[in-house]
């Protein structure tokens with residue numbers, strides 16, 4: 175009673191504050207998204223994928239809450255404050271990774287978390303109980319992001335700079351000078367990888383040929399599936415470019431696409447965990463390429479990229495796609511592989527729905543949507559020969575070494591048939607339809 179007899183915020187004040195937080199989350203969502211493709215550091219690429227998703231989810235929640243308190247139009251797309259807009263423009267245009275990290279994790283994320291906490295303290299616990307409940311969850315997410323940010327800060331030894339101090343003032347409402355955002359930085363869709371991806375054009379090991387070869391034993395197939403999962407790192411790189419370059423969609427589009435983007439990042443990390451299980455240092459023994467995201471991002475329009483994604487994913491659902499991978503995992507007696515394949519498959523159910531809602535729905539005939547995806551995919555040029563001729567890669571067959579390393583770690587003898595597997599992607603170049611690429 176003591177608490178309930180106290181002051182609270184008016185509905186008008188609540189809506190104003192919620193819209194401001196919503197704006198911050200929306201801007202954060204896009205900064206995380208727009209910078210993950212060209213960010214080489216693996217952990218940041220994955221972290222940005224997660225944080226982009228969390229911000230999109232919480233933005234959605236706050237939007238809905240404003241919609242409970244006010245009749246439309248809600249004005250959720252309006253800029254609530256010019257100083258804040260400039261602050262996020264500055265962060266979005268940060269010229270390098272360190273400034274980007276400063277802006278995100280030293281300023282925007284902790285400040286937003288404080289604002290959410292302050293709201294929970296200021297608002298009336300009974301009158302505004304629904305918002306307090308939503309913010310409790312939002313704060314759990316924000317605290318996760320902030321904790322990650324603290325690790326980033328110590329890993330990079332990030333100190334405050336004059337610029338980051340200016341951002342702090344902008345948060346308090348001061349209209350700061352534009353430093354980085356005076357000239358907007360265009361979206362960079364060329365994927366970058368760090369030193370753990372030393373041979374990013376390598377298409378020397380055809381995972382699908384090995385996986386679908388009935389004469390090959392199941393255990394090493396789990397190793398190959400971990401490679402396929404880790405290679406999915408190129409899907410967030412590609413999806414981020416669709417999100418960045420597709421304007422004027424309803425908010426639900428960005429939210430759904432970002433959820434899928436995070437799923438794809440999770441699949442990549444499942445591969446990473448798999449290699450840890452197998453005792454294989456993937457950065458040394460597995461050549462994870464970026465040829466798919468590079469080709470799509472530089473050769474196709476966003477709509478064409480979406481078409482390719484949908485075409486590939488709908489091809490994974492029949493009997494010999496995701497179900498087969500799960501069955502291999504189960505048969506192998508490796509519970510972690512079976513578990514990962516189980517979820518890799520289940521996530522496709524959601525991805526198919528995302529594809530139907532936001533891609534297929536733009537066609538009158540669903541068959542035409544598939545046909546168009548097929549056509550776009552056959553237009554993509556992954557030039558195996560040229561990559562080799564121009565010295566980008568030798569397409570070295572890394573499989574025997576990878577397999578032997580896993581056998582050593584498990585203390586078992588390598589099998590000769592498995593060890594000598596050496597089918598590359600060269601043979602199937604002419605007909606891309608036969609290549610089951612990342613998805």
Ligand SMILES: [Fe+2]
Nearest residue numbers: 406441518613
């Ligand atoms: Fe997957």
Ligand SMILES: [Fe+2]
Nearest residue numbers: 487522525613
């Ligand atoms: Fe997917």
Ligand SMILES: [Fe+2]
Nearest residue numbers: 406409438613
């Ligand atoms: Fe995928």
